[in-house]
Amino acid sequence: MLVDSHCHLEFPDFAPEQAAVIERAREAGIGHMLTISTRVHRFAEIVRVAEAHNDISCSLGTHPHSAEEESDVTTANLIALGQHPKVVGIGETGLDYFYDNSPREQQQEMFRRHIRAALELDMPVIVHTRDAEDDTIRLLREEGQGGRLTGVIHCFSSSPRMAEEALELGFHISFSGIVTFKKADELRETARTVPLDRMLVETDAPFLAPIPKRGKRNEPSYIVHTANVLAGLHDISFETLSHRTSENFFSLFRRAQPPTQ
Ligand SMILES: [Zn+2]
Numbered sequence: 001m002l003v004d005s006h007c008h009l010e011f012p013d014f015a016p017e018q019a020a021v022i023e024r025a026r027e028a029g030i031g032h033m034l035t036i037s038t039r040v041h042r043f044a045e046i047v048r049v050a051e052a053h054n055d056i057s058c059s060l061g062t063h064p065h066s067a068e069e070e071s072d073v074t075t076a077n078l079i080a081l082g083q084h085p086k087v088v089g090i091g092e093t094g095l096d097y098f099y100d101n102s103p104r105e106q107q108q109e110m111f112r113r114h115i116r117a118a119l120e121l122d123m124p125v126i127v128h129t130r131d132a133e134d135d136t137i138r139l140l141r142e143e144g145q146g147g148r149l150t151g152v153i154h155c156f157s158s159s160p161r162m163a164e165e166a167l168e169l170g171f172h173i174s175f176s177g178i179v180t181f182k183k184a185d186e187l188r189e190t191a192r193t194v195p196l197d198r199m200l201v202e203t204d205a206p207f208l209a210p211i212p213k214r215g216k217r218n219e220p221s222y223i224v225h226t227a228n229v230l231a232g233l234h235d236i237s238f239e240t241l242s243h244r245t246s247e248n249f250f251s252l253f254r255r256a257q258p259p260t261q
């Protein structure tokens, strides 16, 4: 069994065939999918997907791109909505200085609110970070209550130093299809150094389809290609990689329901 630790099943890209996409994932051996919230104001749409399926859980959060648009979302709002039984983590939140779609100060403020909510709810935080390594680590340190905060750096594509610092903070690191791309040699080297008990796998579907599906719309069933590459880097079987990363997922996201055989 594999777990897709980060996908966006309620995105309009999937609307015409969401049910078929979910079915193909199950056929490919995906035992659980975590569908990720990017707008708190659209929480109802995402929770509907999770409520309809035992093997889908969801998160709650404002993507850094939408930090300005959702600047009215408070820590108290997050704590209140986060009580929903299908919510297993807070995010995706973080800092994106590559696109700068929201002012950096607002991104930072929203990131802090999400971390505080995650601590209060005793849930992991799902971190999106791009071109913002120093501030990301600094905020995780400042708000993390000395290692009490848990979480994952999703779609990891940062430097080896960032991986080291995130691991030092006790964080998990999740790899997407980027690790299969031809030019991603440095990222593959980093993936090799991430301990097997701290690694997760994700698609970030509908984005970033792995090779050999690159350029197409991504979907959870394609995660097998990414898992294969990670298994090769760690010189273990596909089955072992799948088993270990699934175990990691359910020990980090403790509110997610593992499948019953
Ligand atoms: Zn992201």
Ligand SMILES: [Zn+2]
Binding pocket: 006, 008, 036, 092, 204
């Ligand atoms: Zn995402």
